[in-house]
Amino acid sequence: DIQMTQSPSTLSASVGDRVTITCRASQSVSGWLAWYQQNPGKAPKLVIYAASSLESGVPSRFSGSGSGTEFTLTISSLQADDFATYYCQQYNSYPLTFGGGTKVEIK
Amino acid sequence: EVQLVESGGGLVQPGGSLRLSCAASGFTFSRYYMSWVRQAPGKGLEWVANTKPDGGEKNYVGSVKGRFTISRDNVENSLYLQMNSLRAEDTAVYYCARVRDVVGNTPTGGHWGQGTLVTVSS
Numbered sequence: 156d157i158q159m160t161q162s163p164s165t166l167s168a169s170v171g172d173r174v175t176i177t178c179r180a181s182q183s184v185s186g187w188l189a190w191y192q193q194n195p196g197k198a199p200k201l202v203i204y205a206a207s208s209l210e211s212g213v214p215s216r217f218s219g220s221g222s223g224t225e226f227t228l229t230i231s232s233l234q235a236d237d238f239a240t241y242y243c244q245q246y247n248s249y250p251l252t253f254g255g256g257t258k259v260e261i262k
Numbered sequence: 263e264v265q266l267v268e269s270g271g272g273l274v275q276p277g278g279s280l281r282l283s284c285a286a287s288g289f290t291f292s293r294y295y296m297s298w299v300r301q302a303p304g305k306g307l308e309w310v311a312n313t314k315p316d317g318g319e320k321n322y323v324g325s326v327k328g329r330f331t332i333s334r335d336n337v338e339n340s341l342y343l344q345m346n347s348l349r350a351e352d353t354a355v356y357y358c359a360r361v362r363d364v365v366g367n368t369p370t371g372g373h374w375g376q377g378t379l380v381t382v383s384s
Binding site for chain 2: 156187189191193198199200201204205210242244246247249250251252253254255256
């Protein structure tokens with residue numbers, strides 16, 4: 156199984172900060188990597204797919220990059236709506252696997 | 263508008279069974295891979311199983327193989343998860359999810375339901 160490791164597990168930041176979350180795969184997933192945002196008590200929401208493609212309706216302050224085993228999600232200027240937990244997921248091979256999550260909290 | 267509505271969750275004793283349902287609307291259900299994804303209380307997301315559009319191919323995470331069965335009814339536009347031999351560690355919110363796209367390699371969670379809680383406890 157492919158292990159997905161996110162860092163950090165928690166990130167404290169302020170509105171307006173630039174934030175970067177890293178996701179590492181235990182083996183190559185090519186570019187088949189997605190990022191999801193989840194607010195407490197809600198279903199996840201797709202933010203980035205194919206490592207760097209922005210999902211429709213998602214603000215352009217979100218961006219993704221990477222390929223192979225190392226990926227990043229960047230929020231260029233953190234807004235109040237962005238305080239949430241973010242998960243990466245590889246969909247290159249079965250079983251599909253998620254990272255452990257990164258909680259972005261208010262500093 | 264894509265809608266996915268799960269039902270069937272509840273409290274069940276260890277070793278018991280439960281069947282979850284997901285009613286889909288707002289899209290051509292028979293064209294999309296569908297998945298179940300779960301989230302234990304306070305924990306992260308775990309993909310459980312998926313099924314090909316025609317129901318012919320099914321994939322599972324190792325921890326549920328032989329205990330859970332995913333199925334679909336493309337006439338009723340519904341997805342199911344039959345869960346047998348339930349364990350305490352199966353306690354979670356179970357989400358129904360539709361892939362983003364009809365074709366190609368596409369992320370699991372293009373659209374999600376609101377989830378249904380399964381609690382396994384005596």
